[in-house]
Amino acid sequence: MAKVLVVEDEPAIAESIAFFLRRDGFGTTVVNTLADAERELPRADLVILDLTLPDGSGFELLSLARRSAAGPAIIVLSSRDSEADRVAALETGADDYVTKPFSPREVVARVRAVLRRAAGHAVATAPSDLPPAPVAAPLALQVDESTRRAHVRGQEVDLTRVEFDLLACMLAAPGRVFTRPQLIDRVWGDGFAITDRTIDSHVKALRKKVVEAGGDAALIETVRGVGYRVTDRPAQDGEGSKGEA
Template sequence: MQRILVVEDEQRLASILADYLHAAGYSTHCLGEGRGVVAWVRGNRPDLILLDLMLPGRDGMEICKEIRTFSTVPIIMVTARIEEIDRLLGLELGADDYVCKPFSPREVVARVKAVLRRTSARTPAPHGLRVDASTMRVSLDGHHLDLTAVEFKLLAFLLAHPGRIYSREQLMEGMYPDQRIVNDRTIDSHIKKLRRKLDLARSGCNLIRSVYGVGYTFDPDPE
């Protein structure tokens, strides 16, 4: 059963939403203020979050922004603000959809179903990496990786042909098509930093493997 986190300070409204979501086959957990939301998400990994914008303790946009630093869990913003800028800000911060108060609980359930259907297509590959070239966002096992532009290009280059071994020269040609002069040890430095960030998301991660005397490869099944 998929679990929905309802973050709503109006207790009656939260209870109504929970009842409708239960009737639709979801389990729910409700939080009434903003301070404990991020810690709860880290510890419980919900399948979707209904996040009110105006909360006591902490603003919903701040919460959404912080969650997006470590998780790609679908988020539907719930707001009484109708100004277009607030809607756009919510989506730009990583929200998947929004609903405006007042709303029908049936509409919210329909939005939840639609977002879960849409985001299910973003299921990570078996190696756990999710790469969005349009936004240059990368996550591993749901944890956001804060990559530089060069690190992103390097990872994407290796990921395009998993299992293929690239020499440093080939990686430099792929990374720097303008033929700038770069020391081949620069690639080693970028690989080292990239591996460190992968390891922070998954301890012992060995997706990028060194091949002694040859170069590097992306190993989708390092076990």
């Protein structure tokens, strides 16, 4: 049974989420402060996290959880719906971002999807008798599926789970344009409700980290009205945009 930690200081919201989680078979613990959340964090497989808490910011818990590679998955639940807040949470290590108001059933669906993706990562990175086989595109960007590490011109890029999966998906076919629905299907799974805006936020965060590691923003190209691709070829007039999400 997966253990879910709900960190939310509004009792009605916390009780609603906990009810649906427990009904679906999840072991659920509810806390309403940052201090209690830090104590419960080591026992959680997934955290549903409000960013505004009475004794601190949810970003502190995000940073704490990401200090360990074995830390829990995190879904941010927040009334902040600006792109800046969404990108900041994703860059800090959130696996998903849900804005209030929300449907508790949707939150449970997202919990299942994030845990399913995390379980797939554990299988993919399990020890093997075979030597690791890097999956690398003939570009400046490279990913190694066996170690789940990404590099740009030899410099490691510190990515979240979702960012790595998005990059690996696009690097599987360099130069191919992936539509947002295709990325959602390949990264999150069939039937998962996620918006184009969330995809754009993840790609923006991914591109920013690539640039900070010494890469070019043009390596992850936006094709207007279509989607995204990884390329080492500059965008042509009217074809794409290398700098916007």
